[in-house]
Amino acid sequence: MDPQDFRFSTQISHLALDIGGTLIKLVYFSANGDNFEESSDGSIVVRSGCSVVEGRLCFAKFETRKIDDCLEFIRFNILHHSSGVKHPNGTAMDKLSVKATGGGAFRFADLFKEKLGILFDKEDEMHCLVVGANFLLKTVPREAFTYLDGQKEFVQIDHNDLYPYLLVNIGSGVSMIKVDGDGEYERISGTSLGGGTFLGLGKLLTKCKSFDELLELSHHGNNRVIDMLVGDIYGGTDYSKIGLSSTAIASSFGKAISDGKELEDYQPEDVARSLLRMISNNIGQIAYLNALRFGLKRIFFGGFFIRGLEYTMDTISVAVHFWSRGEAKALFLRHEGFLGALGAFTSYETQSHNNDLKSYHHTVEREIVNCSDDKIRHMPVTANLNDGETIECSINLV
């Protein structure tokens, strides 16, 4: 591919970041090439008479501890392709100020300024989570789904019957937010047992290097090796009077107290499985108890913890179903990890009033940036390019 063609096909703008304790999440708009033409001075401008730019929302994520990879990715893939993009009226899109949320928007502001010349326009983290969730639930078809008895089922959300709901964002820690409407929300609870606990304890216990490795391990494990079940205490029988079956977990990791084994004697798979079960179940239970306080029937789970893993969704769903006796429902989101970044992204629209972002079609295309360009191929960056599914959308340049 001719580099010139590539440049036309991947004009990128509107980067937004959500920098958490564990992960950095990026959302950016990649305009389709046919929106643009080259002007007389060699810069790329939006095609004359074109007020709606079509393209895709793209997603990427990096580990926060590998922030240099993120900086390189932005430098080569985003800043490079957004340079010189101008609206036909001559106003250059601001390439220096970027929407950012999450604690890292504070912690790493100086680093981004120094290394990339980017200034963070900071957005509140809870606000962004809510705005991002509302955007997905209202705009993107087949975004939310339930997972029960091994069945994934997409749920069509009636916009007039969306609120109130409980948003549970599972990042390093967990935030629980009661959402009552556009911009109406309250953080009502949270727990420190979140994705950071899973990965932190998981690394110490299994020597896994990454979240994905730990999830993969857990897939092959059996939690009953290390969890103490009701049947282990009751000699194989249920404690039926209070509704506890013999296979219910009485004590997470409880078997490790007694069988004279050391860490090395357990299979890492089993340890990972117990850990995932413990944390998923605990989040499901605390979420349900908070939903109950306010009579919320729907609980949406966001954040980068679940990743479509069936066992995790099943554990959370069963916890919510069990404790609520079927009254409350756990729902999952396909773009679960990017709520905050999407919320920051959409704030370009609400603040500048000169863009109108509309998602009109959702694809399952998984390739985020065209990788045929030399600059990308040789770049020392390994982004998780396949993590987020792109969302086709248009930006209205008014």
Added chain:
Amino acid sequence: MDPQDFRFSTQISHLALDIGGTLIKLVYFSANGDNFEESSDGSIVVRSGCSVVEGRLCFAKFETRKIDDCLEFIRFNILHHSSGVKHPNGTAMDKLSVKATGGGAFRFADLFKEKLGILFDKEDEMHCLVVGANFLLKTVPREAFTYLDGQKEFVQIDHNDLYPYLLVNIGSGVSMIKVDGDGEYERISGTSLGGGTFLGLGKLLTKCKSFDELLELSHHGNNRVIDMLVGDIYGGTDYSKIGLSSTAIASSFGKAISDGKELEDYQPEDVARSLLRMISNNIGQIAYLNALRFGLKRIFFGGFFIRGLEYTMDTISVAVHFWSRGEAKALFLRHEGFLGALGAFTSYETQSHNNDLKSYHHTVEREIVNCSDDKIRHMPVTANLNDGETIECSINLV
């Protein structure tokens, strides 16, 4: 001491057991020697004309995995000293049938029958916990106390204003029981993150051998080494908008994800501290959320997890206080570990109708059995004799 004197001074009866997944708890009645005299056939009988036997409730505990120690303890210290005790009317106290509760009453019934000739008269676990708690709260002065800001304060319970309350029993797992009156209760919730999780994960992470060792370790640790704080994410600042200070824990064990350390690089003290904090805080939070559902203002914590450890009580108290905004109160019990065993014990009274147990005075005497007897000194048993504080009481033989 003459063995004969000793036998007189330690007549033991009314053994009750609570056999959990981690610990076996024993309560037994040790009558004062001057209640007895030797009869013509050499057996020990209650002194003629004496209908109230005075003595003490004694407590002991064993690890369930070391059940042989428990069997030996019962054989040498209890069966030996209860043999031949007769009421003046000639009916022998039943030495074969013993009240037992907890899952182990099922699991180990055959073992006790085979090794000691003891038959378990099984009592429901939740029922015993509630009966035991009510007995302590109504009968034993200075039993319940609060722990706030480093201050322990005994709470005088008004018997007419005791109910309803939430009983949180932290054993291997955790049961949460709403208590509405004598015999009126419901197990409303629980969590698998309990004492078994603390000890199980603690053993795997620190190579500690016992609960006490792990608690001692945690005493010297600093959880901030391994927990991810709000300030770690926000670059040292608070997230004040939602009331999270920079020192709040955002993610338990969250720092372990990123700093390239392995388990061996952390101090076991710090790991133990984080673990204790995580589990205590989680229990406090779930307890509060359940108390809130039913408008319960007082939460009593029982079970063998807390053991008077200030850090644990402080964490639980702060969690309850923080989440309830001061509306609910955490209370602790001096005999926290023996609720189930006490409940089983008092069921002798309610079922047989021939004993009337009254605690009339509470001492802080910590020696449970007289250790000067040769048989005890040479016995291959290490009971935790100092764990429970004895309760002086009397049994009315009607």
